[in-house]
Amino acid sequence: MKKIFSIALSSAVLSLSAFAQTAKPVSEQYGELPLSAIKPTGWLKHQLQIMRDGTTGHLDEVHPKVGVDNGWLGGKGDAWEETPYWLDGAVPLAYLLDDKPLQQKIAKYVNWVIDNQRPSGYFGAITKDEREKNVKVDVANCASGDDWWPKMVMLKVIQQYYSATNDKRVIPFMTKYFKYQLQALKSCPIGKWTEWATSRGTDNVMMAQWLYGITGDKSLLELASLIESQSFQWSDWLGNRDWVIGAAAQQNNDFWMRRHAVNVGMALKAPAINYQRTGDANYLKSLKTGFTDLMTLHGLPMGIFSGDEDLHGNDPTQGVELCAIVESMYSLEKIIAITGDTYYMDALERMTFNALPTQTTDDYNAKQYFQIANQVHVKRGVFNFSLPFGREMNNVFGMRSGYTCCLANMHQGWTKFAAHLWYTTPDKGLAALAYSPNEVTARVGAKNTEVTIRETTNYPFEEGVQMEFSTASAVAFPLHLRIPSWCKKATVTVNGEAVQNPDGGQVIVLNRTWKTGDKITLQLPMAVTTSNWGRNSRAVERGPLVYALKLEENWEKENQQEEGDYFNVFPKSDWNYGLVDKIVKDPAANLEVKTVKPVTDSFVWNLQNAPIEIKASAKKIPGWKIVNDVAPQPVTDRGGHFLGKVDEKTETITLVPYGCTKVRIVAFPVVK
Template structure:
């Protein structure tokens, strides 16, 4: 090769290097960061014990029958080709009902939900567009193409249906799903230039990260570079959550103002979806500034707006950390899903602990025992449940946002609440890059997975009544010995855990970490994880204190008087009033020395038929308290008494010290959980 040719080739490659060095984001966009943990196919984890019963209640209640009892989904449904609901509520319902069907392996429910999936898959337009028949198609015979994308309809409900299809695919491996998604995403990439993500509604612009997330998931399968280009384009057209979560001004303003300006940016459900945005963007770019921004944003969110049960205020907007603020049920289940995604991408135990707290405290209390009625807004210090204005940023003129009803408040939560328990069960275990398994959330379940270099199938049965007991047993079933690493989360609330193998002490580990046990596992091996729980008090808004014991937060046990009523537009609903006094402060000595001062008693076993309610509360904790006579209901809520810097209430307190009983927050409907401290 002559010198001139060598020089020419050198200049050619140098020019390429210089071009791409100036476009590092382009280089990064051609790959994707491998997650720390991989999601397992839907159905790999099966619920057992009380978790199984919880899902069975959902199947027998609204999750399994919403299409029969709720007219908006029942009547001429748009996702079955009709003129009825063609927006978010049907996909919302399926986003929980599809995983429920496959977690329970229920043929009746599978057939029911698969009707909507089948119609969706078989009615994709030649251009790649999908969804209910649009007004232009129905009335004018229009054809939706890239050039006529304006004849389509809102991007948002399609984002939810894409989440449904992803779950369906991991459960069934239906070969139609991948080309269906590829065809749509190709259409979307071309159409967004003319029909941007927020063309029809701000909901799409505020929730675009769910769209980008599925595009990136599809890229992990097909390696089509255009999918990462699409994800970046969607992000550029959506709300600037990555910037807002990082720069702190957004969350501070949300705490200070409840006006009409930019309210969508502090809408609690939008925020619940958005907290995963930095993790999704990091996955595409590899830039760790997004993980730093996520840490900052989540910390600020929970500091300024966090409530004792592990969720932020969202009534409907972010509304500060006062214990009398409300939280929308949709915000809880969307935040749970975001945390499940964040956990897989980051492997950060902080988010695992946050998911545990949210699930076992905030989630159970907001639905009735039969899963047929829900609260639109729950309140931490909820001394009554009734019609009223309360202290919500969205009081709703029919005053129905706090009651338990099927259609009370807005019905988005009636459709969307089903993903909470189902996705939690599906994300209790993850796969690891070294062909192992990670148990990151605990509860009774069984997992079947292929592990180790030989990809041998192993069954692990997790037996426990966690979060009510300290011991978790893992029983292994395998046809032959298999070597693989098993990771276990040691929660941050646990000071020191003990791990036993076949009854023999293996090791002890400090809390706040994920440990790895690399072992050759044999059939009938039994691994036991002991997580000692200890009572402690945490500090919350208005200088209040909440009692925690292990993963659970404890609230005042009050009798309940339920009253059924009916409202013209929203149907039957329940008020719940307390039986017994609630205006107690906890004695300062108890708060200072909880281990020595509280009495913890297991009052009944947790059976496989356990329900989160007053009757079944398995643990009671008694503490010393005194009544605060002037603590009364004002405008339907119980504003916390003012305390001095030391946290001690200085107003009138009764001299008599009483023993009050606390039970798990999730078992209550009326309660005090954030207590003033009294002398």
């Protein structure tokens, strides 16, 4: 079988010749750059600095479950998923920011895990049998080991650490573990300890295939196939519509792990990972069918499917778990690398710039377990959630509110997005497939010439992206640039000369010789549009951003004995508006876009910093009120109008980027 995997090499800059020798893409495939290659700048760097100064950099100091007697450091404390979850975001953050103290902190955990690998290849926290019976965990007594699932996350941690450091211990460590696992799975299958491992086996498959891309050891493909056979059959389910229809119809205990939104977010990449191993294009068909069906039946305007905790339909009063967002983002980043399909690039962008930023506080010290699209207040309550949780804390902003899995796992969202702004190409070039301010350094072209590209932009708020080249000598290589599908026609200039006017929904290639001082300007006109969502509601969009009603916020701090401090957020003004129908008929003529604030290097995703506002005509719907803590969507006719009582007075409302809001309406009824 051909080697078909792209490799994240771990020198300071990527040697594309090494990439070409070890990875043969099945189709239009992209490779990952090492963590040290991309340096976020501008507002994105500030976002990562906030995380470093908040819980991403200090979770071990503020979260006792991780900080006390940690099992991943040899103690008797957390030995399951939360510590690896945290490190899965903290490791890329440490190297994206080149932050030495954070690098030293995460190295403690990585070193302990590698240095305490058992002679058999097994790794992880000290098990009960090891501690109490002095049993050695090996293939013959694999039952004395522990759950496969948290090790899957720790493997991702160590792979990223290798990408950043080229630590020579990593490849032998993983090789030894996977040899153990291949034999142990025959008597201790993937689901022996928990169904979490069965539902998330794709993450294990992905890591085995990553190592195969380096070593070419065919036993790793045997292992990948074995794990796939023992795990949930997500590729089949995504491709055959019964699963997603059943998830929309059922909310009982039967097969709920198949509807669990975080499992689904992780599973999105399963068909792509299987395609990577087999080259079977039917997997890509299953992926496209499954993701499209998922967003059709369960999709919300901010680009994510509902999941509170189960998939729960497309009503804008349903919630979504923060873990589901960051896991879906990571799956899309992997899918993009394998497929090169712009459909998934657009989906990643929408999810990142809308769903992600709204669900954490400005200081990154508190999170919401479930956010709601039409979120008219944030407070304790049951809401419409399939998992309301006994203490009714799933909607508030708190460090430990709801379940703390998201407190540990939320850190991979921004960090992995930043690490996937650029990819390598099989033709020894670079690809910019998502846009944000950054600087990338890599080796390109026939002679592996080092080049640095500084990307300056206030995207996603502004239309322009500028790139400036720096290289010791002129170098010929192809530069791939994504043109988003929402952009009808872009303009690309090189050194002031227009070179292309491409349509949206494609990746274009600029293949030329580049030298220091060369400049590219990518202009992506952002038209205002509306889109149709659950219960015939309408959302206003401009470029990659979805816009929501601007509601001034009243924050109230409270305390719950078991879960600590938390915040409620209430609106200071009315929210029960419907958009007038002329906006839907002609958005460009009836929506006024204003730039009200500059996007500075200290930008924070909040109401005070919202740089763009859209003025819209609306009328109040007096009967639209809160019921059981949510605002049930007014019923509209098939023509798209709410026909109940509406105020005669037309008012001007202000919309701001969804990601800058905490309370809002984003899915509006339409009135005449």
